[in-house]
Amino acid sequence: MTRMIIIGAPGSGKGTQAEYLAAHFGIPAISTGELFRTHVREQTELGVEASRFMDRGELVPDRLTDAMVARRLDGDDVGNGFLLDGYPRNLAQLAALDALLADDGKQLDAVVRLDLDEGELVRRLLQRASEQGRSDDTEEVIRRRLELYQEETLPVVTAYAERGIVVDVDGGGDRAVITERAIAALGSFLETPR
């Protein structure tokens, strides 16, 4: 049973690492960005609403995001735990997640923080923009998403660090090397009695 979060700036590779780590631990990777993109593709009411924010690099309002996450964490496949990717992104969402887990008498086991310097982040984001054509990977929107990460999401990392559950992982290098690094770091963290 492992309940985890992965946090990293846009472009840190957290989505990719989330997939590999989740497979390793036998839990679903739950990406709020992917959930939103699916809604946008299917043009659901939520998707139409969310895209107005996503296209500008802004955060989708908490009430929409929290409700979507609560529904997803109610799914049959989260019995063994989960790896949340891209949530919580601000302190209000952190409180919402705490409340949701507390309702079921649960708590988080670990928060993986993927570290990468800003130059490398921007380089990777621009590369992804040319490869995948995501509508929020333009230079101006990228700048806004990085800014929001600093302002809104770093306080989340600080709050989890105060709980002693943050595992820092160097996000530089090859995909497989980073995955191995994260698995090793998480393995020793989760084994250490607290």
Ligand code: AMP
């Ligand atoms: P991501 O794929 O994690 O980079 O997310 C892409 C976009 O989806 C973000 O720029 C936001 O507009 C939106 N989004 C994803 N997760 C959240 C969240 N936890 N809160 C608000 N907006 C989110």
